Amino acid sequence: MPKLNLAVYWTAACGGCDVSILDIDEKILQVGELANIVLWPLAADGKYEDVEKMEDGAIDVCLFNGAIRLSEQEEMARLLRRKSKILIAYGSCACFGGIPGLANFFTKEEIVDRVYKDTPSTDNAEGMVPLATVQVPEGELSLPEFYNDVFTLPQVVEVDYYIPGCPPPVDLIVRAIDAIATNKLPPKGTVIAGQKALCHECGRVKEDKKVKEFKRPHEVEVDPEKCLLEQGIICCGPATRGGCGGRCTGVNMPCRGCFGPAAEVLDEGAKMVGAIASIIDSADPEEIKKINKMIVDPAGTFYRFGLPNSMLRRKRKEGKVS
Numbered sequence: 001m002p003k004l005n006l007a008v009y010w011t012a013a014c015g016g017c018d019v020s021i022l023d024i025d026e027k028i029l030q031v032g033e034l035a036n037i038v039l040w041p042l043a044a045d046g047k048y049e050d051v052e053k054m055e056d057g058a059i060d061v062c063l064f065n066g067a068i069r070l071s072e073q074e075e076m077a078r079l080l081r082r083k084s085k086i087l088i089a090y091g092s093c094a095c096f097g098g099i100p101g102l103a104n105f106f107t108k109e110e111i112v113d114r115v116y117k118d119t120p121s122t123d124n125a126e127g128m129v130p131l132a133t134v135q136v137p138e139g140e141l142s143l144p145e146f147y148n149d150v151f152t153l154p155q156v157v158e159v160d161y162y163i164p165g166c167p168p169p170v171d172l173i174v175r176a177i178d179a180i181a182t183n184k185l186p187p188k189g190t191v192i193a194g195q196k197a198l199c200h201e202c203g204r205v206k207e208d209k210k211v212k213e214f215k216r217p218h219e220v221e222v223d224p225e226k227c228l229l230e231q232g233i234i235c236c237g238p239a240t241r242g243g244c245g246g247r248c249t250g251v252n253m254p255c256r257g258c259f260g261p262a263a264e265v266l267d268e269g270a271k272m273v274g275a276i277a278s279i280i281d282s283a284d285p286e287e288i289k290k291i292n293k294m295i296v297d298p299a300g301t302f303y304r305f306g307l308p309n310s311m312l313r314r315k316r317k318e319g320k321v322s
């Protein structure tokens with residue numbers, strides 16, 4: 001069987017997804033046998049022009065990690081889509097916007113002001129900020145455009161498969177490699193993970209217990225057997241796709257939703273509001289308000305990995321982008 005051409009590329013990402021590919025230990029040898037790595041900026045030099053010169057469809061599989069925030073990232077996503085037979089959104093940032101997607105709680109101007117003018121350590125009396133183009137005696141210099149929004153990869157180009165996780169766990173990567181090696185890929189559009197919510201695969205005991213207060217994990221002694229949500233610890237398991245094997249809940253930490261919404265969930269924040277409403281032990285509106293206020297940063301918690309992929313996609317004020 002001829003070797004496949006494999007590309008790995010990153011955009012608005014932390015590098016963890018790239019490194020996770022190396023976590024597959026000896027399976028990396030199978031990747032070596034299976035594929036020629038034609039592009040992987042983390043591991044080897046590769047230029048835009050090299051990709052441009054490839055024939056369309058020359059890359060058999062592209063693992064694309066990272067969200068899209070800059071015009072250059074969008075350009076690379078479009079180029080790699082054209083050059084790749086199979087484009088896989090790899091990791092939460094590419095699939096749902098991920099941690100970089102939390103920037104959608106702010107406007108572009110707010111971010112630029114904070115970074116270049118307002119931080120306590122900034123000394124920028126002239127208020128200089130980066131511009132997309134600037135004229136210098138030698139000609140025009142340009143920088144990639146910084147968009148107002150963070151986008152997911154599938155909001156920019158058509159994606160064939162999704163491997164979620166921050167970063168994706170080893171067994172899912174191995175599953176994907178095996179599927180590619182044996183040419184047994186699932187139907188296009190499949191999320192290579194569980195289909196049901198994480199709660200379905202969580203071994204913790206659920207007793208339909210109601211709560212009167214919410215606490216953070218460091219504020220309580222966590223019972224290792226019982227459902228975290230029923231202990232008053234916000235756990236996003238009811239809204240999150242399973243398939244990670246409970247990496248966090250297994251070590252007494254609540255799920256933060258890195259696998260994105262479960263198959264039947266349209267919006268993880270809305271689902272979590274419903275799940276939380278169902279466990280609050282009160283019918284008194286004032287008391288309910290007080291209990292709800294104990295949830296620290298609800299929007300940032302429920303949409304930690306998927307704000308750009310949510311129904312609202314970003315913070316809005318009176319129907320407008322704010």
Ligand code: SF4
Nearest residue numbers: 016017091092093166
């Ligand atoms: S999904 Fe997580 S590990 Fe992967 S690039 Fe994004 S932040 Fe990093």
Ligand code: SF4
Nearest residue numbers: 199202227228235237
């Ligand atoms: S809410 Fe969290 S701890 Fe409870 S069953 Fe679901 S995943 Fe497990």
Ligand code: SF4
Nearest residue numbers: 244248255256257258
């Ligand atoms: S428990 Fe939740 S946050 Fe942790 S790895 Fe699984 S899906 Fe991601």
